[in-house]
Amino acid sequence: MGKSKNWRETLITAVVRTCGYSAVVFVLLIFFFLLREGVPALAEVKLGDLLSARWYPIESHFGILPLLTGSLIVTVGAMLIAIPFGIGTAVFLSEIAPRWMREILKPLVELLGGLPSVVLGFLGILVLSPFLRVFLNLPTGLTALAGALLLGGIAVPTTVSIAEDALDAVPQSYREGALALGATRWQTIWRVTLPAARSGVLTALMLGIGRTIGETMAVMMVTGNAPVLAIKLTSIFSPVRTMTATIAAEMGEVANGSTHYHVLFLIGLVLFLISLAVNIAASSVVFKSRKRAERVLS
């Protein structure tokens, strides 16, 4: 009986271990496939053309610069909203609001995070962009601004959730110490509590950025789909096209194996690498702060 139990145990251990490694396998698989279908684009399209400012695939113009700037302007705009609103709300929930309010509002904010982005894009088309068009007297409401506002709204719940957890984790003794030294609650928040939660808040922001960069549907529905270079300050009031929207909009109409197909995969590869970089940066922040904490406590 002992022998057969041993055999079963070994088998189960092997199966479980294989499943454990699966995440690594999948990341490599995704990377490999993006490479496989995206790299041919580098052979088929001259690098100069790829980096040009004209994205017009029908006439074989594959300049991805407008798409990059489109993604950039929308992401930056979204972060300009998400950072103050995200951290501000997190500070409010953690440091200022009474307990009962926090118990109601925190789940409410998380509820927004669970909303499918296509629903937000839908509201963006029907409500937000007509409003912007009228309010700001623009030719169309489908602009980078609409995208930034929606993306900000999508990034805020993630940011609030994680930042609020980080602030909540700061030991009460820090706050009490500052107050005992004569600081006001306000000063305590900004000079003691927030800096103490710095790594958690940074992580929250990075994850918010990650969500923003990767968002597809909402931006596709409200940013207007005009692949033009967005480098002027006023570009935020014009239509743009992001990398993600480009892939989503054009992939369905593309011939399998064509240059256009390969270039779209190449854009996907770029997105993959950007999110990889953001995630590694975020996890090294956490790792560094943990090492620092270990040194301090030992």
Add this chain to the structure above:
Amino acid sequence: MKRRFSLDRFLIQRVGISLITLVAALTVLPIIGVFGYIIAKGAPAISWEFLTAMPRDGMRAGGILPAIIGTFYLTLGTAVFSVPLGIAAAIYLSEYAQENRLTRLIRIAIINLAGIPSVVYGLFGLGLFVLFLKFGTSILSASLTLSIMTLPVIISAAEEALRAVPQSFRTVSISLGGTRWQTIRKIVLPQALPGIITGVILGLERAAGETAPILFTGAAFFLPRLPVSPLDATMALPYHLFVISTQVPGMPIQVQYGTALVLIGFVLGMNLIATVIRSRARAKRQW
């Protein structure tokens, strides 16, 4: 001199706190507004016919049954692949793995999987499942794609639930002559199950609402019949909402809002179930 200094500090505080409260209100009120607006504008469209009939007149009238069924199939398909794999991976990380570089690599991989843009998953699904493995645009391809996307969420939630089980239980089981797997099967897993189920539901809820991964892997708009096999394409609520709000001329606004309401109802319903499971489990806990 002293009075002016303290007035400054407390004035700053009062202004600051008001500002922060304003910021929070500006964040929270739109959330309530969004939900309220959709409910108000979508509720008139909801009827038994809307939920159970097939669409007519180019999707402009009738019901959205195929989209609802399609989303249900996709969610089920995602669960079939991602739940066993995710729980097993979580068991590995929590019960078997030692904290070494290989384990850190796995954790980094999980964080990365969670961060990959959903449209890139769509591309990957297209490349691997639809084209390379020749599954075609199908429920199978879309479910597999959604599964990989949902995997990190399930692994994280399941691992946390497993780790929450007190170590002392494991020690006692081993000291009575239990093997590691017996300990997991008889004590750790049952105790972690509510937390795992909650995490699974939240992960599947996200998969149900995603559009980009199913765009080129399984979703279709004009389907005359309900899908009959996993190799059929299917309609799905998020994709349906996307198309009717951007590509169909003359689509009645009420139908659009109604579809949006059904979608968020589906998603929020799952959220509610997960929350109920979580709080009931917490009350019944024997440790």
Add this chain to the structure above:
Amino acid sequence: MPMNKIIIEHLNLQYTDGTESLRDINLDIPANAVTVLFGPAGGGKSSLLRCLNRLNDLTEVKVASGKILLDGENILDPKTDVIALRRRVGMVFARPVVLPMSIRQNLTYGLELTNEKRKSKLDEAVERGLQLAALWDEVKDRLDDPAIALSGGQQQRLCLARVLANQPEVILLDEPTSGLDPISTAKVEAALQGLKKEYTLILVPHSVQQAARTADFAAFFLQGELVEAAEGKELFTHPKQKRTEDYVEGRFG
């Protein structure tokens, strides 16, 4: 002189970072008696205890060298069936750890691990364990209640009963009464005295007084070294080493 159940030969224990835990331990543990391992904290007693059922495999304490013979066989040998060993050598921990199940399920857990399904055998084990731990009368009417509902002292006796239901030969007790009130402590100590007829008991006490009350044989550990071992009454009334005497008299601790 009773037979030796366990013989420890030249045992050296180390933490994974290399620091010593126990140095050159030689100890004979007689069968059917209460052997007490006592001494100030950090002396290595708990580590030694955990070697006796190979529970140290789960911790950071590794055997550097030496042997532990149970009925003549070295249990430190890599080929040892540790599962079978842990059924023969049971353990009661310092804090009562009841499994999140009913009282009955706690007691049958060990047998279920061997795939024992016969109801008669399981019921028999439940009653036997509870009787031996002097808990039967208190819980016989509520065996299906959650074990967590019991008081601290009852939970610890349940843990003892749980070990006994497994029909071990040796019972290790690591400060089993450290969290208990004096009445519960007395009940546990009385149960131990009854048990030694059938079982070999090795106890790490939580006070010198408990050691003196319960020991048939006693071994004094100090900073990883076995200072002295002898019959209980001898060791506490006429210790041969000055260090032992100082500790027993309470001059340090």
